[in-house]
Amino acid sequence: MFDKIISSGKLEKKVIESIKIHLKTLCSAAECFRQAISSADKESTFCVAQLEREADTIRREIITTIHQGAFLPFIRPNICRFIEIVDEAFDTLEDAAFEFRYVNNELFKIIEPECSRIAKINSEMCEILSLAFEALIDKGDLKEKNLAIRICEKQIDDLKFDIIEKLRKIEIQNFWDGKIISDFVDYLTRLSDLLEDASDYLYIIEISLK
Amino acid sequence: MNTKVKEIMNIKLETIKPDASVYDAIEKLVDKRMRSLIVLPKNENDVYGVITVRDIVFKVIAKNLDPKKIKIEEIASKPVISIDKETELEHLIRLMEKFNIARVFVHEGKEIIGVVSLLDVLSASLVAKARSK
Numbered sequence: 232m233f234d235k236i237i238s239s240g241k242l243e244k245k246v247i248e249s250i251k252i253h254l255k256t257l258c259s260a261a262e263c264f265r266q267a268i269s270s271a272d273k274e275s276t277f278c279v280a281q282l283e284r285e286a287d288t289i290r291r292e293i294i295t296t297i298h299q300g301a302f303l304p305f306i307r308p309n310i311c312r313f314i315e316i317v318d319e320a321f322d323t324l325e326d327a328a329f330e331f332r333y334v335n336n337e338l339f340k341i342i343e344p345e346c347s348r349i350a351k352i353n354s355e356m357c358e359i360l361s362l363a364f365e366a367l368i369d370k371g372d373l374k375e376k377n378l379a380i381r382i383c384e385k386q387i388d389d390l391k392f393d394i395i396e397k398l399r400k401i402e403i404q405n406f407w408d409g410k411i412i413s414d415f416v417d418y419l420t421r422l423s424d425l426l427e428d429a430s431d432y433l434y435i436i437e438i439s440l441k
Numbered sequence: 442m443n444t445k446v447k448e449i450m451n452i453k454l455e456t457i458k459p460d461a462s463v464y465d466a467i468e469k470l471v472d473k474r475m476r477s478l479i480v481l482p483k484n485e486n487d488v489y490g491v492i493t494v495r496d497i498v499f500k501v502i503a504k505n506l507d508p509k510k511i512k513i514e515e516i517a518s519k520p521v522i523s524i525d526k527e528t529e530l531e532h533l534i535r536l537m538e539k540f541n542i543a544r545v546f547v548h549e550g551k552e553i554i555g556v557v558s559l560l561d562v563l564s565a566s567l568v569a570k571a572r573s574k
Contacts, residue, residue, distance in 0.1 A: 345452075348452075358572060359568070359571050362571065375570065375571050376571045378567060378571070379567050379571030379572070382564045386564065392474075
């Protein structure tokens with residue numbers, strides 16, 4: 232698929248390899264977060280911030296290389312937008328990890344099964360997004376990956392509904408406890424929306440190349 | 442596909458007493474956006490049952506019966522078909538096909554802990570396929 236725009240260019244190959252690393256870093260961050268949530272180990276969430284910083288460096292390199300002339304101009308905005316959405320996903324994951332460290336343990340226990348499930352699905356979605364990018368490059372079945380990501384997003388939407396239903400029944404005594412748990416759930420569930428957007432962008436890139 | 446049912450089951454379960462009315466069940470199903478409810482055992486010697494939207498439509502609505510006058514125990518299916526949480530997906534699919542059922546409950550010991558529907562099976566198989574290179 233990318234044969235049309237790469238033309239064996241060194242810069243293009245460099246960008247593609249960097250995007251692959253960027254996405255693998257996202258997978259690592261999501262998996263690290265999943266383990267922290269399922270073990271309720273707040274200290275181990277610091278790995279997310281560390282991986283986000285690494286990803287920031289990779290993102291800058293990618294954008295710089297694109298502006299040095301990688302890819303034909305018509306495709307550059309789409310690739311840049313894809314990278315930005317993945318970057319937003321990193322930020323959202325980092326925010327979720329940050330809020331998790333301050334979440335009231337008693338409140339978290341109530342929604343722990345749903346949160347663990349969401350973190351697991353998020354991690355799987357990151358993995359599928361990485362495979363989707365490889366499918367775009369290697370002429371694989373991108374549509375199949377795109378559908379799987381949409382299914383996962385829908386599952387998280389349903390789980391979000393269950394969490395909100397549970398939380399609404401609880402009387403919050405402390406403003407910050409309420410705000411933090413609400414923000415935590417918001418970030419945790421927003422990640423899947425961004426991953427779906429990123430997957431849609433890959434599909435748009437593929438369509439635009441046909 | 443070596444997925445186990447515990448990985449894909451829905452843990453959101455709602456129960457209803459056998460002496461409640463079908464109307465109570467309808468309210469619960471609509472409020473909770475669910476398609477089936479676990480019917481609690483009547484006593485220690487009794488077993489869990491299940492009532493589905495299908496039961497309500499075919500056994501009450503279609504026969505022009507008043508849902509407020511029919512008790513759950515009159516139309517519920519007993520015993521509930523359930524499988525162990527460690528069961529593999531292939532086995533679950535065979536069971537669903539054999540009994541022509543759209544959802545199967547999942548147990549751990551004697552306790553029912555989840556439910557798996559045909560849509561969950563379809564979603565899990567599509568996601569598993571997408572995850573394989």
